[in-house]
Amino acid sequence: MKFRVERDVFADAVAWAARSLPVRPSSPVLAGLLIEANDAGLVLSTFDYETSARATLSAEVNDEGKALVSGRLLADICRSLPAKPVELTLDGPRVSLTCGSARFSLQTMPVSDYPTLPEMPSATGTVSSADFAHAVAQAVTAAGRDDMLPVLTGVRIEIDGSTMALLATDRFRLSHRELTWNPQSPDESVAALVPAKVLGDTAKSLTSGAEVTIALSSSGTGEGLIGFEGTGLGGVRRTTTRLLDGEFPKVRSLFPAEHLTVAKVSKADLIETVKRVALVAERNTAVQMKFGDNQIVLDAGSGDEAMATEAVDADINGDDLTTGFNPQFLLDGLTAIDGEMVDLAFTQATKPVVISGTDADDTTGSFRYLLMPRRLLS
Structure with missing residues (x-):
């Protein structure tokens, strides 16, 4: 194997493929990146039996072949290379990489031990890459991080015709984002539970092109796959990952049909106020929020320790109420919302708040964030 390729194109593809490599692989070969050179160019692949990544790019190939390094x-080396073409040659059990006067020699691993990557499922539809990345970033805000509850570490993708909904929850909060997309079939109706971390990383990494193709193959037993395809520097990027097994909770009903109290407030003002007041909040304690007289009064701390109070102006319609929330969870939701103004909608003080943007651009979809209240210290 011998080829020559532009440094930036090669470094970008290597970094993209290597981003999903496991930190602690179950087998040494799963830490490898497979390089395949043929007449069509290069294919760089990684796979850990759960998530696969495949980048194709153009290169001047002199000798075909494969190598696993x-x-x-390789990603660290490529990041540090000078801005000159890269030449890579397979010489027995080692790979030689030359870039300008820089030369590296890497030990290879047996290609025969590397698992076969799964095939990309048939395309289900396409979506704007920028809209999809933004929607996923909002949705994953509420995804769980406890591996003891794997179902809650995923984002449920629900497709109904030209509407795609993304749902995530960790039992304390819930995110719901809708956006429009272009299905292959106008009456497409399907759902999938995708690992939130993989979904977030993938959506963010596929924004170079205008569109992302989503390919879904679900057997209903947890053995289904979802694939994503987009364009990167110099070629095509493809990722597949196994769907999570288990029944995602029926969370849509948690959003109330009507609200008795709605507060409209500047998002930036509320975020800054929460950050300041939360400085004195003890670990795992709530920041109290009192709604009334066209302002929200925030309190934190206790009489024996540091205390803080601050008010922020708000347009409040409905009954006065006092409640409290985990400050970090509250900030996560506020930060994810688009627009300058937000609505905080309540049915009563002991029920969840629904936070949404009031002046966001609604041409691509909507985002709602539901947050459970925390018990206030007496």
Whole structure:
């Protein structure tokens, strides 16, 4: 194997493929990045039996062949290379990489031990890459991080015709984002539970092109796959990942049909106020919020320790109420919302608040964030 390729194109593709490599692989070969050179160019692949990544790019190939090398090491090397063409040659059990006067020699791993990557499922539809990345970033805000509850570490994607809904919850909060997309079939109706971390990383990494193709193959037993395809520097990027098994909770009913109290407030003002007041909040304690007289009064701390109070102006319609929330969870939701103004809608003080943007651009979809209240210290 011998080829020559532009440094930026190669470094970008290597970094993209290596980003999903496992930190602690179950087998040494799963830390490898597979390089395949043929007449069509290069294919760089990684796979850990759960998530696969495949980048194709153009290159001047002199000799075809395959080599498996440490993916993270190759990515580190490529980041540090000078801005000159890269030449890579397979010489027995080692790969030689030359870039300008820089030369590296890497040990290879047996290609025969590397698992076969799964095929990309048939395309289900396409979506704007920028809209999809933004929607996913909002949705994953509420995804769980406890591996003991794997179902809650996923984002449920629900497709109904030209509407795609993204749902995530960790039992304390819930995110719901809708956006329009272009299905292959106008009456498409399907759902999938995708690992939130993989979904977030993938959506963010596929914004170079205008569109992302989503390919879904679900057997209903947790063995289904979802695939994403977009364009990157110099070629095509493809990722597949296994769907999570288990029944995602029926969370849509948690959003109330009507609200008795709605407060409209500047998002930036509320975020800054919460940050300041939360400085004195003890670990795992709530920031109290009192709604009334066209302002929200925030309190934190206790009489024996530091205390803080601050008010922020708000347009409040409905009954006065006092409640409290985990400040970090509240900030996560506020930060994810688009627009300058937000609505905080309540049915009563002991029920969840629904936070949404009031002046966001609604051409691509809507985002709602539901947050459970925390018990206030007496």
